[in-house]
Amino acid sequence: MNKIEQSTEGFEEQLLRDLTAHVARRAEVASATRAAGLRTRFPRGWRLAGAFGLTVVLTAGALAVQTMGVGDRPPPTATASEIFRMAADAARQQPELTARPDQYVFTESLVTLRDEPASGPYRTHRTELWQSAGGVAYTQARYRPETDPNGWSEVQVLRLDDPGDPDRQLDAFQSPAYHGDLPTDPDELLRYLRDHPVDLHLPEGADEEAVYGDESMVYTTARMMLQGYVPPRALAALFELLAREPGAVVISGDVVDAAGRHGVAIRMPGVIGGNEDFLFDRDTHVFLGRRGSVVRDGKESLGLAFALLRIAIVDRPGQQP
Incomplete structure (x- = not known):
């Protein structure tokens, strides 16, 4: 398991369980009018890799084993570092959102996943998430x-279902989602993230000193900041920092997400048993999100992925911007 998976597994698995139950309920209703109902299952051990709504989704027609959404455009010529720096320039042009601690970061996204780990059709679900800006309330x-269009679930609280934490007080669902205090200079941001690493909620017996002392930890923390809202200038610094991470490579070919946006994918280093890709708009280099793939018997297939549709600040869960 890689560090990002360790830090997000509780939150993400809870969303997966809730989403699974919702899909199953819809399937049971549908089965009354057709011979066989639909029940979605998820690859055991898979985590949602990153902020909900901040990860790319490929169109169902482009998803197949060893076919990761490559289109008919020529491969990108820029390096991963160059694309990250162009993404930093694009981030500086975005309007800035401000939030009070009692408000919520709202994201709307498309989530694509598969019925079976390596077979069956991909299905896309629309997700709306309300994360506490100040970390004072649970995510809903x-x-x-x-x-x-009429198949919405009820708005529900996402709590970590951990028998060792009966009061459910772990902060995996209560971390601030609005990162308004991040430095806007890459070197200052590097020092800040080294001094403020993300809490990985490591299992008992893990070598915390080795994990938190690893040079890659600062980049793990930087990626985790994308789970919430990062203001434009700080986001630019974050991308400039990620441009320094060794081992990132550009995936050859064009990628298309669920919204029909053409992108370029950067494969990030340090993932075990699969791959994690960051996606940027092919022309504007705006950050579109992430996708995660699994590798079995030498074959790669999409595990699950997200595409951001919109992000806003609202006053309460359930409120639309």
């Missing part, structure tokens, strides 16, 4: 199949 969410 609702979702529906993209093919069913």
Whole structure:
């Protein structure tokens, strides 16, 4: 398991469980009118790699084993570092959102996943998430199949289901989602993230000194900042910092997300048993999100992925911007 998976598994698995239950309930209703119902299952051990709504989703027609959404455009000529720096320039042009600690970061996204780990069709669900800007309340969410505009679940609280924490006080769901205090200079941001690493909630017996002392930890923390809202100038510094991370490579070919946006994918280093890609708009270099793939028997297939549709600041869970 890689560090990012360790730090997000509780939150993300809870969303997966809730989404699974929702899909199953919809399937049971549908099965009354057709011979066989639909029940979505998820690859055991898979985590949602990153901020909900900040990860790319490929169109269902482009998803297949060893076919990672490559289109008919020529491969990008820029390096991973150059693309990150162009993404930093694009980030500086974005309007800035401000939030009070009692408000919420709202994200709307498309989530694509597969019925079976290496077979079956991919299905896309629309997800709305309300994360506490100041980390003073639990995250809440609702979702529906993209093919069913009326299939929304109820807005529900996402809590870590940990028998060792009966009061559910772990902060995996209560970290601040609004990162308004991040430095806007890459070198200052590097020092800040080294002094303020993300809490990985390591299992008992893990070598915390080795994990937190590893040079890659600062880049893990930088990626984790994308789970919430990062203001434009700080986001630019974050991308400039990620441009320094060794081992990132550009994936050859064009990638298309669920919204029909053409992107370029950067494969990040340090993932075990699969791959994690960052996606940027092919022309504007605006950050579109992430996708995670699994590798089995030498074959790669998409595990799950997200595409950001919109992000805003609202006053309460359930509120639309």
